[in-house]
Amino acid sequence: MPLLSATVKQAFEARKSASSGGNYLNPSSVNEGDKLRITFLGDDSLAGWQVWANKNDGGRIPLRFASEPSPAEITARAEEEGATADPSECKAFYAFAVWNYDDERVQVFQFHQQGIAAPIIEALSDEEIEAEPSAYDFIIKATGSGMDKRYSVTPMPGKRRQPKIESQVDSAWQKVQGEGFDLKALLMGGDPFKPAF
Secondary structure, eight states: OOSSOHHHHHHHHHHHHHHTTTTEEOGGGOOBTOEEEEEEEEEEEEEEEEEEEEETTSOEEEEEESSOOOHHHHHHHHHHTTEEEOGGGOEEEEEEEEEETTTTEEEEEEEOOHHHHHHHHHHHHSHHHHHOGGGEEEEEEEESOGGGOEEEEEEEEOGGGSHHHHHHHHHHHHHHHHTTOOGGGGGGTOOTTSOOO
């Protein structure tokens, strides 16, 4: 009998993939020449403020706030987390549950870049798209790299208009919701995919 059972291996792999950020879609992962296609899920979104803090024992963690924090609030929260943060680095962020067509999974898409935020907010505010956002997909492209990276976002008719794809997306979204998915967990430093007990 092997030292590691199949159950232990599966649990490790699941934890490894969850901790590697598989549940999160980071705009910086879109490289020049890529075309990332997503669709928004549910009827909830989140906006807030975030600053990255340096842990005293190494590493970095995000500190998120529902409304714009004062420098004193940032400093106090960082101290609570055993970290330090530069209040001048605090930025507005937006977060949505999305279906990533490339990875075929539900992810949290959090971003602060204006090149992404402005076209998404404008498109989702359009009367026609606002009435049925699930009927539209968004293509995200990047040009440049590093600090010179720029994004473009284009709405287009959604793949979810195809019954097979709609069924796949709905099934995955219902499963995640059934497991307690809560986007607001981001504000408390939690994971939207892991309900708090």
